[in-house]
Amino acid sequence: MKIKSLLSPLLLIMLMVSCSKENNISDPANGENLVSDLISKMTLDEKIGQMMQVERSAITNYPQDITNYFIGSILSGGGSAPSNNNVAAWADMYDNFQSFALKTRLKIPMIYGIDAVHGNNNLYGATIFPHNIGLGATGNFNLVYDVERATAEEVAATGIDWTFAPCIAVPQNERWGRTYEGFGETADLVKQMGQSAVQGFQTGTLGSTSTSILACAKHFLGDGGTKDGHDQGDVQISESEIRRIHLPGYDYAAKAGVGSVMVSFSSINGQKMHGSYHWITDVLKGELNFKGFVVSDWGGIDQLPGDYKTKVETAINAGIDMIMLPYDYKTFFATVKQLVSEKRIPEGRIDEAVKRILTAKVQLGLFERPFTDRSLISKVGSAEHRSIARSAVRQSLVLLKNDNSFLPLKKNASKVLVVGKAADDIGTQCGGWTISWQGSEGKTTIGTTILEAVRKALPVTTQVAYSLDGTGASGFDYAIVVVGEKPYAEGNGDRSDLSLSAADQTIISRMKSSGIPFVTVLISGRPMILGSVLNDSNALLAAWLFGTEADGVADILFGDYKPTGKLPYSWPRSMSQIPINSGDPNYDPLFAFGFGLTY
Secondary structure, X not given: OOOOOOOOHHHHHXXXXXXXXXXXXXXXXXXXXXXXXXXXXXXXXXXXXXXXXXXXXXXXXXXXXXXXXOOOXXXXXXXXXXXXXXHHHHHHHHHHHHHHHOOXXXXXXXXXXXXXXXXXXXXXXXXXXXXXXXXXXXXXXXXXXXXXXXXXXXXXXXXXXXEOOOEOOOOOOOOOOOHHHOOOOOHHHHHHHHHHHHHHHHOOOXXXXXXXXXXXXXXXXXXXXXXXXXXXXXXXXXXXXXXXXXXXXXXXXXXXXXXXXXXXXXXXXXXXXXXXXXXXXXXXXHHOOOOOEEEOOOOHHHHOOOOHHXXXXXHHHHXXXXXXXXXOHHHHHHHHHHHHHOOXXXXXXXXXXXXXXXXXXXHHXXXXXXXXXXXXXXXXXXXXXXXXXXXXXXXXXXXXXXXXXXXXXXXXXXXXXXEOHHXXXXXXXXXXXXXXXXXXXXXXOOOEOHXXXXXXXXXXXXXXXXXXXXXXXXXXXXXXXXXXXXXXXXOOOOOOOOXXXXXXXXXXXXXXXXXXXXXXXXXXXXXXXXXXXXXXXXXXXXXXXXXXXXXXXXXXXXXXXXXXXOOOOOEOOOHHHOOOOOOOOOOOOOEOOOOOEOO
């Protein structure tokens, strides 16, 4: 859907002035008064509108339905972008949507959500940071704060004010295709990293600056613990184990003031999380004293049992405040009205949901600053943010093997060979959730590949050659071989075999036969079954899905930075060992949780 701004600069100014308040409504007391006043004036229709989140492309009567149905939130699913995928087009789109939200009787601004999970990753040209698995390997909480602070600035530059991040899952089985979205396999690591991420997105106090965006801890609860690592599967463990492994991250996020929590598609012992009053209301809102609002996942209520009316009733009564529909908002709107009139959903439950949503909007400063701060546009893909990303990359790499101190590589070599398609592929090194939902190979966005980084790092007198498959390797001083997984995201990433591809194994065998010493750089979203790769390589680096800044990889390869990364996941010897996690009985991994060499 092609979307253009309908706002003139003068109209923008007039709207911004009309929506400003004489008092500082972000002050807690004033904010509470505003929320109470609004709720007292709202009709049921206006309240239901606040509880709806609609995919941008699904607004059938565009854009008047934003006003007609009082739509309180819009989102972009993975890859859902304006036709011109640049920062100005995003800002125009956001401001246009917002202008129609402000045409409603009470002029309540909308909030716009997006999966900015490793940078503003839907936006072409944005800085793409390492996925959470790499950030977990850094063990650096301050770095995580800096990464998410930079991400928040690049998101805010497009007008968007809400990210569906951080993922604070504690993945227990590497078969799961979302393993790379988790910081690691232990609750202690995840809860600390997640708390720093929340604080980075929200800048400590939500709404304290125009670059503060709403964080969303996800996916509540236990998504990393499903049987056999099946996405959206069933967590078949006791409540005490849920509390020991999967709940602490949410406790820390709540204490950090996280503004929203997203419910998981998965189940706990057969009960879908989207219908769990116990976990959502009793534990999250009650026991953990979570003050923000709860949002469903994409169409998550549709997986509940019963007819549609029953699904809606179950989800809202369980404690979900905003429903990511994401399409048929008209049916949802009418259904909730019926359920309230039939007293199947209490009006008090509706009021609680709306109060939580409006409170977050007030805290964000949306009533005072409803439109894009375009002074932030220069922050997107800036040198400052790419420098933070480069630092994150070099701190995330884990050195698994370094026979005879093969690394760091000598810069005075005369001929160097770089091998593998992944060595010159931005899409592969970024992984899923990059420009599109599943990600893709190729030059998907702006960045530096490993091949380009190697050429920059070496003197101009050094001949750097490139081979896709390792052929023609004779006569080189050494080689840098890059192999690993192709991009994927949830669902498509679930795998029963984590062995390297046959093509990658052939490349490694070919390089071993050439007699040239080489380092293998593994790009992956999880530990892989290495087979003969470990023995055949002189050195081995786990680079994870490191994003757009491959100069950080070169920093490690050539000794400009000593490796400091430590494994955030136990590394299995074979598929028969999976699941394997720190603290298991008879724990015998290939590399233990926390392992990592240095120079």
